[in-house]
Amino acid sequence: MNEKAVKNDKFLLALYKELTGIYYSRLSMFSEEMKENTEALKLVDPNTNTESKLLVSRIYMWMADCYTETHTYDSAQIYIDKSIKLVEEIPDAQYSSFNRMFRRKAYAYFYQAQIYIKQKNTKSALEFIDKAYKQTINEQHSYLYPILEAYGDYYFLIKEFQNAISYYKKAINNKKQHLQTSADINLKISHCYKAMNDSFNEKKYLTISSEQRQYDEKIGRINSTHIAESILKEELEKKEAVRNKNILILLSVNILCMILIVLVVFRLRKEKEMRSSKTKIIYCRKVQMI
Secondary structure, rough: OOOHHHEEEEOHHHHHHHHHHHHHHHHOHHHHHHHHHHHHHHOOOOOOOOHHHHHHHHHHEEEEEHHHHHHOOOHHHHHHHHHHHHHOOHHHHHHHHOOOOHOOOOHHHHHHHHHHOOOOOHHHHHHHHHHHHHHHHHHHOOOHHHHHHHHHHHHHHHOOHHHHHHHHHHHHHHHHHOOOOOHHHHHHHHHHHHOOOOOHHHHHHHHHHHHHHHEEEEHHHHHHHHHHHHHHHHHHHHHHHHHHHHHHHHHHHHHHHHHHHHHHHHHHHHHHHHHHHHHHHHHHHHHOOO
């Protein structure tokens, strides 16, 4: 954030705040995440251009996810509606021209499905899971696990536990391709087997989940430390910048005062010289008259 381009460009600053908000989300610091997203929204007008519209759509999506995580589903629905509306206004050809990392239409559908799953609205959930999956395939995203897991959640809710397990295992395999563990998904598989009265597999996947969670927590502490250090460094840099600015202002005021003092002294000396010269002239005239 020290780059001049970021400081002077509102769009880049909004992108930075979006990224910071994502970091806060990973730390489950939802109030800080919401603050960053709210500030980002103030910097960008979705009507400026398509790029701005896409950014605002993403920010609304993150805000919807934040409200979902805090179980504020009415607010989550408001923001996911705004997110989907904006991204669907962008023509497909123009949308596809953006870098894949900025295209999040599939995940807007996914977050809508998540809200419905939390509310146990299975029919609406399935509609948006299907839309999310179709969009993900069209955009050739390789990171499919959230949507595959959502299918598993759907089948768990309608008590089709074998289908749920099948999709959970697909999600795990997808995460493995990205070198990620799956503690939460293995726990869901354990719950499926419990519902099926299969105590052997219930305990098996519960053990796998527990072992992976211990590993995740260890890695998470390391990552959280790095993220926290990065945020702290940013705050210290902000304070240092303010301090330097105040020092600069103080120096400028001191220099101005010195200049004014010099000018006043110079003027007083000039006036004194003029009075002295005038006195000499008067004295010489008097002498001449004598």
